Amino acid sequence: MGFYPKAIERLVTELGKLPGIGEKTAQRLAFHLIDAPAEEIEGLSNALLNVKDKIRLCPECFSITDGDRCDVCADPNRNRRVICVVQSTKDIFAIEKTREYNGLYHVLHGVISPLEGIGPQDIKAKELLLRIGENDIEEVIMATNPTPEGEATAMYLGNLISPLGVKVTRLAKGIPIGADVEYIDEITLIKAFEGRNTI
Structure with missing residues (x-):
C-alpha cells in the first residue's frame, strides 16, 4: 500500500488475514472502523478478546464451548x-x-x-x-x-x-433438492444411484 498512515496499513493488513476478506473489503472495513464511535470499537475489541479468552474445546466431543462442556454434551x-x-x-x-x-x-x-x-x-x-x-x-x-x-x-x-x-x-449422498439431473456431475449421479431408496 504505502500511501496510508502506518496504523491504517496495519489494520488493513490484519483485516485482510480474515477468510473471505480481500484488500478492498479490508480497506472498507478499516475506514468504517475509523469513522465508528469509540464505544463501538471498544465493544468489538472486547468481544474479540473475550472470545479468545473464554472459548475452549469441550472435553467430551471437542466442539467449542464457553462452559465446562458444550450445550449438546450437557443436554440430558x-x-x-x-x-x-x-x-x-x-x-x-x-x-x-x-x-x-x-x-x-x-x-x-x-x-x-x-x-x-x-x-x-x-x-x-x-x-x-x-x-x-x-x-x-x-x-x-x-x-x-x-x-x-x-x-x-x-x-x-x-x-x-x-x-x-x-x-x-x-450420510447419504446424491442429488440436492431443487437440482436438475442434466446439470449434476457424474460422481454425484453415481452416488445417488448407489444410495437410492424405496418409495
Whole structure:
C-alpha cells in the first residue's frame, strides 16, 4: 500500500488475514472502523478478546464451548448411544439447524490427508475410539465431507470401529433438492444411484 498512515496499513493488513476478506473489503472495513464511535470499537475489541479468552474445546466431543462442556454434551435429553463424527464445529451448527438429529457429536478437527502430512494422529481419531470404548455406543454416523480426504477418513475410522460391534453409517449422498439431473456431475449421479431408496 504505502500511501496510508502506518496504523491504517496495519489494520488493513490484519483485516485482510480474515477468510473471505480481500484488500478492498479490508480497506472498507478499516475506514468504517475509523469513522465508528469509540464505544463501538471498544465493544468489538472486547468481544474479540473475550472470545479468545473464554472459548475452549469441550472435553467430551471437542466442539467449542464457553462452559465446562458444550450445550449438546450437557443436554440430558440427547441420545447418548449415537455419535455423529464431523470435521469441524461449523458442521455441528449446520446439522443442528435441521432439528432432525438428537445424538452426540465428535469433532475430528480435520481429515486424514497424506499429501498434506496429516495422519490419524493429527486428528481426534484416538479420542473417538476411546470414547466409543468407554460408553455404550450403538451407532457412529460418519458426516465428513464427501471429498477424497473425507471419504478416506470415514473409511479408515469405519474399519477401526466396526470390529468393536458398533454400527457405522455414512450420510447419504446424491442429488440436492431443487437440482436438475442434466446439470449434476457424474460422481454425484453415481452416488445417488448407489444410495437410492424405496418409495
